[in-house]
Amino acid sequence: MDVFSQQPQGGLEIQADSAYDSAHEYLLQPDENVNPVVIDCDIMSYSVQRSGPSVLKRLVTMCGCGNEDLSRNMDEILRDIKSTFNPGEFVCLMGPSGAGKTTLLNTLAARAGGFLIGSVRLNDRALEQKDMRMVMKYIPQDDTLFSALTPRETLTYTAKLRIPNQSNDERDELVNSLMKRLGITRCADVIVGNELIKGISGGQKKRTSVAMELVTDPSILFVDEATSGLDSQTAEDVVRILKEISRAGRTVICTIHQPSFDIFKMFDTLLLLQNGQVVYNGSVADSPAYFADQGYPCSEWMNPADHFMKALGETPKGFEAENWTPRHQDTMMVGNRVIHRRQQGAWAAAWQEHLVASNAIDHSAKQKRRGSLTKHGLPNFPKKFDDDRFDDLTYPTSFWEQFMVLLERTLWMTFKDRQQFRSRLILCTCVSIFTGLTYFQMAKTQNTIQNRQSIVFSSILFNGMNMLTNTVILFPMERAVITREFQNGTYRMIAYYLSRIITSVTFLFAYVFFYVTILYFLAALFGAAKQYLIYLSAVFMVGLIAVTLGLIIGALVPSVNLGPSLVTPVLMPLIVFSGFLISRNEIAYPFFLIYYISFFQYAFNIL
Structure with missing residues (x-):
């Protein structure tokens, strides 16, 4: 003592x-x-x-x-x-x-x-x-970890990203060894959690953070x-x-x-x-x-x-x-x-x-x-060091491996957040049912042309704003974790962006499909299957552009709260000068360029 x-x-x-x-x-x-x-x-x-x-x-x-x-x-x-x-x-x-x-x-x-x-x-x-x-x-x-993942999942994905050519058994053995060594075995399958969702304790988060960086046996550790x-x-x-x-x-x-x-x-x-x-x-x-x-x-x-x-x-x-x-x-x-x-x-x-x-x-x-x-009393270490490791320093895994692991992780985190998935799906379904009942089985006459244009424009507008609002907060919420992993040399940033876009597009298609299908048949918009596919594709493309725009805005803003506040200033000019609220011929010359920038007008003109 x-x-x-x-x-x-x-x-x-x-x-x-x-x-x-x-x-x-x-x-x-x-x-x-x-x-x-x-x-x-x-x-x-x-x-x-x-x-x-x-x-x-x-x-x-x-x-x-x-x-x-x-x-x-x-x-x-x-x-x-x-x-x-x-x-x-x-x-x-x-x-x-x-x-x-x-x-x-x-x-x-x-x-x-x-x-x-x-x-x-x-x-x-x-x-x-x-x-x-x-x-x-x-x-x-700050212990920057994904709140939806468990310590076991966190370490498993870290090992996949940092150690190439490792079998599942070898990876599981490594993860179990790290969890046992750092004393987080009992909470291995409990989600990390955050301020709103109860998860593991602060000490367990700190140990998980340390375990993440020990996956590759680093020579230097800064805390x-x-x-x-x-x-x-x-x-x-x-x-x-x-x-x-x-x-x-x-x-x-x-x-x-x-x-x-x-x-x-x-x-x-x-x-x-x-x-x-x-x-x-x-x-x-x-x-x-x-x-x-x-x-x-x-x-x-x-x-x-x-x-x-x-x-x-x-x-x-x-x-x-x-x-x-x-x-x-x-x-x-x-x-x-x-x-x-x-x-x-x-x-x-x-x-x-x-x-x-x-x-x-x-x-x-x-x-x-x-x-x-x-x-x-410290152990004696060799005076000669292996400097060959400095000659070819690069990412441990290929771009394709990084992309596939990040895609798997992002899809899994999104699927685990079932409350958000259900709420967004219910929102799209309820709005489509309400709109469809409002314009239920419209007759295909000259008098209903204005109503049909209103349905088309409202569906484009709703999906564009909905996707942009939900996407703009994604990157700011994950920024701390992504920055930590990138600065520690875990993966390329382009691999993360592509995985995030594809994940968002995958769930976007589910939301758009439910919305368009319900509204299309309730309101009897068009008759042929070809027109249904065109309508579905147009609304989907609007959502895709909105998702991309949301990720760009989210990457530029410094905080989570600032992103949603920029949605209205960005979308309003695109909506006003899309050709529906103001006809193309009546748009003043200085604002005519916005008409061609607005992705709403392209979808509206297609339909």
């Missing part, structure tokens, strides 16, 4: 023995399926765009009528971060809110969209962003806020699982906000940030001694993680206002960018001074950190 003792400086010393490792000895051996990867991080500056000149000012300047500086102003988020993360190392990335924890994690995972001066290298090799996705896996703070929203016991269980994962030879880096002591002592390395700068980077066991040297000893009854957070609000010893003057915020010009750098904080300066005093700055961080692996 962990024991506490007072250091001569009055600080707390964390002494971890091998109780945990002895109980999990089988997990401390390197997994032969895992290629160990060393991450070398050397970030001089990472910045994001602050603001820029308006479009009008840019045009004026380009025309030579102004002297507006076209350079982009950048605000620095991360500054002077150098570190090395080793195989088998369990890293805690900690700091106050706004310290840059998630930004650093995203930068390491090649997900940050800002401007980076520096490098992130894997086994001394620089990889492109698309290649980085194939080597490392990222678990976001953002691993314990967010979990109770203390569940949080401890999740962190323990992550520790076990690292012991198989993976590099596991977690951002964490306020860990308990039991959680904090599980980590091997602490990288502490403040204002985007490193204020401590070393062993968890040595961290209390460092803060004691800075004048902030941790008592034996105090959680070191909480103590460090409080200490960062104070000033380290020797860096009081009368003894130390911070450097003024400077700027750096890189190309056409002006980077406004962060002012170096007292704790960051204290850490730099500590490195100089310990002669660490003259030695590469890589050698120092690699040498510390054995010191802290």
Whole structure:
């Protein structure tokens, strides 16, 4: 068990023995399926765009009528971060809110969209962003899972997408092994659920998220806020699982906000940030001694993680206002960018001074950190790494395999949502019956031409609006899951879009068939079977265009709520200038183009 003792400086010393490792000895051996990867991080500056000149000012300047500086102003988020993360190392990335924890994690995972001066290298090799996705896996703070699927189904589809040429028995064995390892066997066949539908617990969702990324035995695992929203016991269980994962030879880096002591002592390395700068980077066991040297000893009854957070609000010893003057915020010009750098904080300066005093700055961080692996009781991993895996990084499965699996998954999720399927089918049936009874068995005379045109136009309009309204929310609802899977290199985005379109079209045909068939025979619209097929095809094509338009709008809007609000502004001009409400000859010239754009008028003219 962990024991506490007072250091001569009055600080707390964390002494971890091998109780945990002895109980999990089988997990401390390197997994032969895992290629160990060393991450070398050397970030001089990472910045994001602050603001820029308006479009009008840019045009004026380009025309030579102004002297507006076209350079982009950048605000620095991360500054002077150098570190090395080793195989088998369990890293805690900690700091106050706004310290840059998630930004650093995203930068390491090649997900940050800002401007980076520096490098992130894997086994001394620089990889492109698309290649980085194939080597490392990222678990976001929110457990982004499909609510209609169960953990077993989630892992099965993930295995199908990421592991080619695997038999069903092999896949089932892998899924069962992962579920047993992460303790989700009892909830394997319970749907994930969401805010409206009861499903598995938050801890079980987190474990399922971790299991998804372990399907392919990744070398690197990034976890953002691993314990967010979990109770203390569940949080401890999740962190323990992550520790076990690292012991198989993976590099596991977690951002964490306020860990308990039991959680904090599980980590091997602490990288502490403040204002985007490193204020401590070393062993968890040595961290209390460092803060004691800075004048902030941790008592034996105090959680070191909480103590460090409080200490960062104070000033380290020797860096009081009368003894130390911070450097003024400077700027750096890189190309056409002006980077406004962060002012170096007292704790960051204290850490730099500590490195100089310990002669660490003259030695590469890589050698120092690699040498510390054995010191802290971590398993020895080979010094030579298999870099051949970096030579041909691509998607694990072909486009056709991805498309077929995604199509199967999307069809299954849509079918499982029986409440929505039934409600939409009932809606189409009721509207068609009501309209058919209103115009029941119309006579085929000159006086009923206007009524027939009204039926045709209303059927086109109803199906177009119905399909667009229901489709526009599909992608925003799935965006988080799709983004996670795409960024983790699971499949091509075009494969997802095609599977989603075909699924929507499949159910669209069912809705249109019920609607058109009931209305056609109740209202006695036409007589011949050929005319029925033309009517069915025209309404179906309107629905198909509406589905495609809905997916496009859904992909462009940032939230679920914004999509439906755009349906009316998009459809109204197409409806008004479709040739039914206003005849073609009476449409004003500026709006005549809308007539030819409107897909309603093409279907209306066909019928």
